Amino acid sequence: MSEYFRAIDPFPLQSSKNTRLTPFYEALRSQKLLTTFCPRCALRHWPPRVVCPECLAARLDWVDLPSRGTVHAYTIQDTGVPPGFPRPLIFAVVLVEGLRIFTRLVETEPTQVERGCTVRLCPSAVGWDPEGDERYVPTFALVQENA
């Protein structure tokens, strides 16, 4: 017990043994953004759901989302960043076809971020799960033509 022991981290388990959202994460690995769509409500969700919050249907379809969006709001965190995350952290709410996607911007110069600027999906690897499966999260990056 002399070494620090961490049993769990802030990253979701993504393999099909652990979640029904595995198709989302598999698409993310190939740089594609999916979300769930409820055929009964004709409603796209964000984040992807395991049950439609409007009608409680569990049979949802996967649909593609564009990989570009615009920054609706953002903030840059310099201090108080949790261990294991880079400094600074650039958090943003990105609008993708009317959906609000909370995310982090990576590969981006903080001073270049403005409301309304265009960002693209840029998934980040966050380390393996305890069974050795690689995990990704849906981060975005500033599109350079903004600059």
Add this chain to the structure above:
Amino acid sequence: MRRVALVGAGLSRFGVRAAGFRELLAEAGQACFASVPHVTPKDIEGLVVGAVLPERAAFQSHIAPLAAETLGIQPRKLSARTEHMCASGSVGIRYAYAFIAAGLADIVMVLGVEKLNLPNMGEAVLNMGAGVDRDWEACFGLTAPPAFALAAQLHMAEYGTTEEQLAQVAVKNHTHSSKNPHAHFQNGVTLDAVVCSRMIASPLRLFMCSPITDGAAAVILASEERARDMTDKPVFIRGTGQAVHGFSVSSLDPDYASWPAMKQAAGDAYAMAGIRASALDFAEVHDCFAIAEIIAYEELGFCSKGEGGPFAAEGRSDYGGDVVVNPRGGLMGCGHPLGATGVAQGVEAFWQLRGEAGERQVPEAHIGLTHNNSGMGEHVVMIYGRE
């Protein structure tokens, strides 16, 4: 429904404490019993404990029986823990209130307790991420400051709220907490120091944020009939409201500068109490970040939407203004031991309404409000009165 009153209240000192989880709750419990000599632990029929992170910060769940055993209480009508992130304490008070109002218990203690500071501060910061959505937020490194910073960014863009107005809220609350011997910060702070303090999450600087604090708070609630036997100065719960509109940043009400869930919770509480905002002598609001207090002025009806910044700048939320907001120093001045905060707000209401708030006493305080949130879309409002 029966009327319900607070009959006793007590706090531990708040701060970075050389004390464990059990010691903190014992300190608040002792202080609470000391405030109401006619009540002993054996009289307590129910115990509700608000606590958020003991599983991570103290490797401890099973909190309510632990607290009961520590204080020599043997609950026979109600024993429960409430966890609702930063609003856990107020949620606990609502449970106790409902049990007593319904006649299921006559005397219930509500404790709130949190031990957040750890030898490894990185771990303490990481733990705060457990309060946001792990799958879609904490996985990016989100903790509370950046979420509220988004609200500040939009409030500044939509209404012209300024960094100086945010800083004025911080100065006010630190000035108030300098008169509070239980507060984490008791030295006050100047406007210059606030605007020059280091950036946490733009535009929120260090002194515009509540710190990571250890502490505990306790109140005892009783039915009106029993309360009159225990004290000459019961403090009545006059109204309460709670509303939850969304959990994750992506799913909240779309304009982060407006918090309709707070307006809804406040509206229900005002209606239940039969009062308007203008009747309030003081309000303890959830200033986890300076922007939250500015938005609270608006959603609680102290001023119109967008006028929160000037409301602070003109001193209308300070002594001598429209309503004294955060006389104890709020979360920014007192610190924010998550589960303890809502209970500590109740403790302040108890002291203010009994005229026992010392140097920070609001003159002629007859009725006051507490507001506790656990995110921009989740709010609890309580109204307390002398009668």
